[in-house]
Amino acid sequence: MAKYVIEFAKTGTICYTSHLDLMRIFKRVFKRTATPLAYSQGFNPHPKMGFAQPLSLGYWGMEEFFECETEGEWEPDQLLQRLAEGMPEGIELKRCLPADHLTRTLAAHTVAAEYMIAVPAGAPAEENRKGGAPGDAPAPGDAAVEQDPDADLSDPRSLWHSYMDLDEILVWKRQKKKKEPKLINIRPMIREMTFQLAEDGALYVDALLDGGSDSNLSPELIISSVCRRFGIAADRSEVSVMRKKLVFDKPLEELLS
Amino acid sequence: MNIDKDLERILRRVEKPARYIGGEVNIVRKDPAEVKTRMAFAFPDTYEIGMSYLGLQILYNILNRNPDIYCERVFAPAPDMEALMRGEENAAGRAQEPARKLYTLETFTPVSEMDLLGFTLQYEMSFTNILNMLDLSGIPLRAADRMAEDPDAESWPVVIAGGPCAYNPEPLADFIDVFLIGDGEELLERICLEYAAVKESYSKASSDPAKAGLKLTFLRRIAGIDGVYVPAFYAPEYNEDGTLGQMRVTDAAAPEKVRRAVISDLENVAFPEKNLVPLIETVHDRSVVETFRGCTRGCRFCQAGMIYRPVRERKKETILDLAMTQLANTGHDELSLLSLSTSDYSRFEDMAVELMGLCRQQNVALSLPSLRLDSFSFKVLDEIQGYRKSGLTFAPEAGSQRLRDVINKNITEKDIYDATRQAIELGWEHIKLYFMIGLPTETYEDLDGIAEIAKNIVDINYQIRGRKGGRFRVTVSVSNFVPKAHTPFQWEAQDTPADFIAKHDYLAQKLRIKGVTFHYHESNTSSLEAVFARGDRRICRALEEAWRLGCRFDAWTEHFDEKKWARAFEAAGIDPDFYTIRPRSTSEVLPWDHIDPLVRRGYLEEERQRAYGGETTPDCREGCTGCGMNRFTECFRGADRSSAIFKNAAAGE
Numbered sequence: 058m059a060k061y062v063i064e065f066a067k068t069g070t071i072c073y074t075s076h077l078d079l080m081r082i083f084k085r086v087f088k089r090t091a092t093p094l095a096y097s098q099g100f101n102p103h104p105k106m107g108f109a110q111p112l113s114l115g116y117w118g119m120e121e122f123f124e125c126e127t128e129g130e131w132e133p134d135q136l137l138q139r140l141a142e143g144m145p146e147g148i149e150l151k152r153c154l155p156a157d158h159l160t161r162t163l164a165a166h167t168v169a170a171e172y173m174i175a176v177p178a179g180a181p182a183e184e185n186r187k188g189g190a191p192g193d194a195p196a197p198g199d200a201a202v203e204q205d206p207d208a209d210l211s212d213p214r215s216l217w218h219s220y221m222d223l224d225e226i227l228v229w230k231r232q233k234k235k236k237e238p239k240l241i242n243i244r245p246m247i248r249e250m251t252f253q254l255a256e257d258g259a260l261y262v263d264a265l266l267d268g269g270s271d272s273n274l275s276p277e278l279i280i281s282s283v284c285r286r287f288g289i290a291a292d293r294s295e296v297s298v299m300r301k302k303l304v305f306d307k308p309l310e311e312l313l314s
Numbered sequence: 315m316n317i318d319k320d321l322e323r324i325l326r327r328v329e330k331p332a333r334y335i336g337g338e339v340n341i342v343r344k345d346p347a348e349v350k351t352r353m354a355f356a357f358p359d360t361y362e363i364g365m366s367y368l369g370l371q372i373l374y375n376i377l378n379r380n381p382d383i384y385c386e387r388v389f390a391p392a393p394d395m396e397a398l399m400r401g402e403e404n405a406a407g408r409a410q411e412p413a414r415k416l417y418t419l420e421t422f423t424p425v426s427e428m429d430l431l432g433f434t435l436q437y438e439m440s441f442t443n444i445l446n447m448l449d450l451s452g453i454p455l456r457a458a459d460r461m462a463e464d465p466d467a468e469s470w471p472v473v474i475a476g477g478p479c480a481y482n483p484e485p486l487a488d489f490i491d492v493f494l495i496g497d498g499e500e501l502l503e504r505i506c507l508e509y510a511a512v513k514e515s516y517s518k519a520s521s522d523p524a525k526a527g528l529k530l531t532f533l534r535r536i537a538g539i540d541g542v543y544v545p546a547f548y549a550p551e552y553n554e555d556g557t558l559g560q561m562r563v564t565d566a567a568a569p570e571k572v573r574r575a576v577i578s579d580l581e582n583v584a585f586p587e588k589n590l591v592p593l594i595e596t597v598h599d600r601s602v603v604e605t606f607r608g609c610t611r612g613c614r615f616c617q618a619g620m621i622y623r624p625v626r627e628r629k630k631e632t633i634l635d636l637a638m639t640q641l642a643n644t645g646h647d648e649l650s651l652l653s654l655s656t657s658d659y660s661r662f663e664d665m666a667v668e669l670m671g672l673c674r675q676q677n678v679a680l681s682l683p684s685l686r687l688d689s690f691s692f693k694v695l696d697e698i699q700g701y702r703k704s705g706l707t708f709a710p711e712a713g714s715q716r717l718r719d720v721i722n723k724n725i726t727e728k729d730i731y732d733a734t735r736q737a738i739e740l741g742w743e744h745i746k747l748y749f750m751i752g753l754p755t756e757t758y759e760d761l762d763g764i765a766e767i768a769k770n771i772v773d774i775n776y777q778i779r780g781r782k783g784g785r786f787r788v789t790v791s792v793s794n795f796v797p798k799a800h801t802p803f804q805w806e807a808q809d810t811p812a813d814f815i816a817k818h819d820y821l822a823q824k825l826r827i828k829g830v831t832f833h834y835h836e837s838n839t840s841s842l843e844a845v846f847a848r849g850d851r852r853i854c855r856a857l858e859e860a861w862r863l864g865c866r867f868d869a870w871t872e873h874f875d876e877k878k879w880a881r882a883f884e885a886a887g888i889d890p891d892f893y894t895i896r897p898r899s900t901s902e903v904l905p906w907d908h909i910d911p912l913v914r915r916g917y918l919e920e921e922r923q924r925a926y927g928g929e930t931t932p933d934c935r936e937g938c939t940g941c942g943m944n945r946f947t948e949c950f951r952g953a954d955r956s957s958a959i960f961k962n963a964a965a966g967e
């Protein structure tokens with residue numbers, strides 16, 4: 058038996074599959090390439106494999122991580138090649154590292170993630186649609202930041218200040234077992250952020266966010282609060298999200314050695 | 315595969331977007347410019363249902379093995395996707411042109427650009443989806459409008475339809491260019507190649523004005539092939555009482571009767587080895603091997619039992635090989651066998667034992683549907699289901715021996731009770747019973763029989779497990795009889811919806827037994843299904859009207875809209891009762907009489923007489939009962955005739 062960590066990218070149309078779909082897809086690749094996974098003991102054995110962090114449906118992922126324990130032992134490159142042959146289009150395996158020294162799961166070591174969010178900026182909305190008309194009950198995910206009337210979409214620096222200088226960035230979050238969402242401040246969970254303006258007028262937001270079991274911030278809340286702050290009327294379906302990388306509590310090489 | 319921004323926007327808003335992206339494992343990639351014929355295989359229901367259908371995998375495999383053909387896939391978009399495709403969000407009311415036309419999953423090519431568009435007709439209640447898919451493709455619904463002198467007309471795909479519902483093609487005749495009747499494996503490939511040949515030889519430049527267009531030339535060329543029905547070449551003429559007078563042949567290329575296509579040797583017909591493996595969960599997502607085609611039991615209500623004759627088997631070795639290859643190529647962890655009755659395979663016991671061994675080795679779950687419950691089957695089920703026993707299924711279909719004799723369902727109450735006893739002793743806790751109501755000659759006494767069987771099973775459990783009976787349950791599912799074309803009951807009247815409801819109520823009362831659950835089907839759906847099952851060409855108008863009123867996915871209870879259908883029939887001037895509750899005389903010309911299933915029509919009449927006499931017809935393994943199939947092909951090809959099932963059958967004579 059041997060443990061491995063595999064880095065991969067998920068791009069293109071396959072990004073419309075969910076995390077659970079991807080689990081099944083990976084499980085089948087092992088079956089299809091006759092690379093048996095090790096199974097857990099117990100009444101309901103399951104294969105030993107998992108992802109460092111689930112990737113939401115619709116997101117691209119450029120440096121995703123997957124760990125597994127196989128029954129046999131493989132040269133990492135050989136394993137990589139075997140599995141790569143069984144992968145559906147859009148899943149690209151990039152490297153495979155032996156991980157016998159990894160004691161906790163990769164998921165337990167994941168602390169942050171960097172996202173690239175592309176928002177078609179266009180003309181600022183007269184009235185921000187997120188948050189709706191006064192009196193509308195807030196829905197989970199809605200932002201409660203004030204719109205900045207001076208936000209200048211052609212000046213990324215001013216955008217940064219307008220957003221990052223806020224003491225509190227409030228959004229409505231779904232509560233467990235309760236109907237009403239509650240307000241939370243996401244500002245402390247934002248580690249870094251840059252704004253860039255592309256030629257096609259799209260606003261690119263690069264955000265390093267908490268992303269682990271202790272503290273986790275969904276980029277969806279960045280989208281709603283950024284749009285609201287800057288009065289951007291883009292529909293969610295016009296926004297693309299790409300996860301550029303995952304950050305572990307220690308460098309990966311250190312974790313694996 | 316990368317797609318454009320507009321489609322991305324749609325996919326980001328739709329439920330389950332992976333239904334619309336293709337990209338599955340084992341998807342076939344070809345350069346469309348390198349092939350001669352491009353076909354879209356269309357399943358008129360959602361992706362999850364269509365991808366679970368083995369016929370799709372079979373034809374996809376056969377067509378794509380041929381380098382000259384590219385077969386792609388398309389499914390019915392769910393209502394939310396339809397709304398986005400039509401751009402209903404932006405424009406109030408229906409858009410003139412869909413915002414995004416229906417496209418194939420292999421190459422995202424608009425369906426309207428295909429050479430051929432082939433629908434599979436698995437159940438009548440999917441018919442409105444066919445019209446909807448044509449419309450979403452921007453293709454005119456009516457075949458006549460696609461044929462017209464309009465110079466653009468040549469560019470519409472030839473619309474094909476095949477599958478069991480094609481045996482009564484008339485309710486779709488106005489919308490379809492070509493129906494394919496019978497086994498599709500050889501026929502469909504041939505049609506694709508004929509199309510390529512016509513396209514190549516046909517050159518507009520050299521044509522004189524009198525020369526027929528590409529489509530007409532093609533239709534004439536294939537009209538004489540066994541299994542090909544071109545409805546435009548047949549004109550129905552009706553009597554004053556509304557019945558069919560005759561089906562007049564209007565083109566010299568078309569035969570009087572369309573003979574069904576038959577594959578005589580199943581063993582040598584290609585079967586999928588690299589099945590498409592969906593990226594998302596579907597209804598069935600497993601490896602499947604068809605063991606044999608046809609059924610010899612001769613249940614008189616059953617269309618499949620007539621139209622798939624005769625029995626033709628695949629070799630055991632071939633089946634095992636195919637199963638292992640599929641598992642290796644797909645990574646599935648479940649395997650199933652497909653046929654009309656699993657245990658009727660002539661080498662079933664050997665095969666089951668070997669398969670169980672192989673599956674155990676590979677950690678694959680084996681599922682064997684519709685087993686006949688003898689002691690061997692119990693051993694098998696006990697092993698493959700282990701602790702997780704699913705329900706045990708019986709389909710007596712009728713509640714009394716008298717009625718079971720009428721429908722020729724060869725199962726006795728003693729069979730059921732013996733098997734139940736065994737099952738309970740082996741630890742089964744759930745028995746499922748399937749019945750049909752509204753069968754010819756049925757009385758309320760027969761319904762009492764249904765309740766009695768359920769009650770007796772509950773009592774057997776008490777006898778074995780004691781007073782408390784454990785968690786034991788019996789489920790009684792009742793469906794409504796729908797008379798089908800090409801069966802001995804094709805002349806019968808169906809019960810009225812009111813009859814069905816009265817019978818459901820009666821049964822619900824009678825089945826108030828502790829530990830028994832009762833399920834039944836909506837009676838209005840069954841009536842509608844009956845209209846299409848035996849309808850004539852005039853039904854097309856009602857179908858189109860219903861689609862215009864918004865009917866879609868009629869097989870789904872949450873979408874079925876009875877009121878819209880009633881309005882559609884009214885607008886089309888059609889009385890559904892004429893098709894459902896009216897008994898036909900055997901001298902009446904039936905709308906499907908020009909379709910020859912190769913089983914003699916006389917045989918169906920004889921079977922009907924026997925039904926009324928309460929006379930059973932034995933399984934034809936015991937000796938030929940003269941249905942006429944052997945005039946055209948060999949019966950039991952590939953089967954091991956020294957097998958016990960032939961002997962047991964003979965001993966019962």
Ligand code: SF4
Binds near residue numbers: 625938940942943
């Ligand atoms: S011809 Fe005879 S043996 Fe063949 S299917 Fe018909 S009844 Fe059975």
